[in-house]
Structure formats: C-alpha cells, structure tokens
Amino acid sequence: MFSFLLFFGLFAFTQQFSNQEATVTGNILCKNQPIRENTTVTIWDDDFIGDDELNSTMTDNNGFFYLYGQEFVYFSFQPFISLRHGCGPVSLCQCGKRCEYETRIWIPSTAPGETHHMGKIRLDRLPAVNATVITTASCLA
Ligand SMILES: *[C@@H]1O[C@H](CO)[C@@H](O)[C@H](O)[C@H]1NC(C)=O
Ligand SMILES: *[C@@H]1O[C@H](CO)[C@@H](O)[C@H](O)[C@H]1NC(C)=O
Ligand SMILES: *[C@@H]1O[C@H](CO)[C@@H](O)[C@H](O)[C@H]1NC(C)=O
Numbered sequence: 095m096f097s098f099l100l101f102f103g104l105f106a107f108t109q110q111f112s113n114q115e116a117t118v119t120g121n122i123l124c125k126n127q128p129i130r131e132n133t134t135v136t137i138w139d140d141d142f143i144g145d146d147e148l149n150s151t152m153t154d155n156n157g158f159f160y161l162y163g164q165e166f167v168y169f170s171f172q173p174f175i176s177l178r179h180g181c182g183p184v185s186l187c188q189c190g191k192r193c194e195y196e197t198r199i200w201i202p203s204t205a206p207g208e209t210h211h212m213g214k215i216r217l218d219r220l221p222a223v224n225a226t227v228i229t230t231a232s233c234l235a
Contacts (some may be wrong), residue, residue: 097112098108098235099210104171104221110149111163111166111167111168112166112167113165113166113167114139114164114165114166114167114173114201115162115163115164115165115172115203115204115206116137116161116162116163116164116173116201116202116210117160117161117162117204117208117209117210118137118160118161118162118173118201118209118211118212119122119159119160119161119209119210119211119212120159120174120175120211120212120213121157121158121159121212121213121214121215122135122157122159122179122215123157123176123214123215123216123217123218124126124152124179124180124181124216124218125218126216128153128155128156128157128158128178129153129177129181129217130151130153130171130180130221131154131155131179132150132152132153133152133153133157133179134150134152134177134178135150135151135152135153135159135161135175135176136148136149136150136153136161136175136176136177137149137150137161137162137173137174137175138163138171138176139163139165139167139171139172139173139174140172140173141169141172141199142210143184143234146148146165148163148164148165148173149161149162149163150174153212154166154202161175167187168186168189171203172200173186173200173201173203173207174198174199174200174204175198175199175201175211176194176196176197176198176199176202177196177197177198178194178196179194179195179197179217180192180193180194180195181195181217182217182218182222183195183218183222183229184231185222186229186231186235187224187231188231189233191224192233192234193231193233193234194229194231194232194234195217195229195230195232196229196230196232197217197220197227197228197229198227198228199212199215199227200222200225200226200230203205208211220233225234
C-alpha cells in the first residue's frame with residue numbers, strides 16, 4: 095500500500111490532471127461520393143489501459159461531420175476518430191467474402207474554441223496503416 099501511494103505520489107509530483115479537448119470537422123468520401131448518410135463517427139482518447147469513448151455523431155447527407163470530445167486526463171491525451179464503412183481497402187479482406195472496415199485516424203487536440211479541419215477524407219485513398227491511420231477489416235457473415 096505504501097509503495098502504491100509512493101508511486102502515485104511521485105507521478106502527482108511530475109504530472110497534473112488537466113482538461114483536454116478536441117474539436118474536429120471533416121468530409122468523408124468514398125470514390126468521390128459522400129459516405130452513407132448517418133454513418134457514426136466516434137471520438138476516442140487512445141489510452142493504454144483501454145480507449146475512452148468521448149462522443150459520437152453522424153455524417154450528414156454530404157458526408158460532413160462535426161465532433162467535440164473532452165476528457166479530464168492524467169496521462170497524455172491522444173484523440174482519434176473512428177468509423178465503420180464498406181470502402182476498403184479490399185486487400186485487407188482475407189475471408190473471401192465481404193468485409194466491414196474500421197478506420198481510426200489520430201488527430202491533434204485543440205485549444206478551447208479551436209477546430210481541427212480535416213477537409214476531405216477520401217477513404218479509398220487512405221493508407222491502410224501509417225503513423226496516424228489504421229484500418230482493419232472484419233468478415234461479414
Ligand atoms: C438519417 O437520420 C435522419 C434523422 O434521424 C433520418 O431522418 C434519415 O432518414 C436518416 N437517413 C438515412 C439514409 O438513414
Ligand atoms: C458531444 O458533442 C455535443 C455537440 O458538440 C456537445 O454538445 C456535447 O457536450 C458533447 N458531449 C460530451 C460528453 O463531450
Ligand atoms: C498518414 O496518411 C494520412 C492520410 O493520407 C496523411 O494525411 C498523413 O500525413 C500520413 N501520416 C504519416 C505520418 O505519414
């Protein structure tokens with residue numbers, strides 16, 4: 095118990111809880127067409143103990159979304175957005191059937207009142223994996 099308190103005491107010494115937020119907008123397209131209306135876009139904090147879901151919204155009929163998420167964090171704040179879609183890349187679909195894809199895109203945190211504009215997010219042109227993008231596929235039965 096003592097070492098537990100000491101451990102967190104030391105952390106408290108060097109780090110503080112702080113309120114962090116991210117406001118983000120974008121326009122999600124697949125092959126130059128807006129993604130399906132009412133696709134859910136979720137904002138998360140990438141946390142090593144388990145990701146925290148912060149908020150979600152739906153795309154409009156032109157593929158636009160606006161999301162705001164905030165969290166009182168002790169460790170770092172590493173927000174990302176995620177969505178499920180059918181736009182591939184089909185090379186990830188290894189089951190010989192149709193797949194559903196989940197894309198995660200890491201975004202910067204923003205100061206209060208600021209918005210990160212992602213512009214056009216062309217799902218068919220995203221890398222499957224890079225430092226800020228990960229797409230995974232799951233087989234549709
Ligand atoms: C999207 O959601 C709105 C509001 O709930 C609804 O009126 C509309 O029919 C939905 N569109 C589709 C394509 O499901
Ligand atoms: C979710 O987003 C809406 C719209 O921006 C905002 O009003 C609401 O406070 C957000 N919820 C949380 C838990 O941040
Ligand atoms: C990852 O891909 C996205 C979308 O193409 C791009 O905006 C971003 O700069 C890339 N990141 C790195 C670290 O290459």
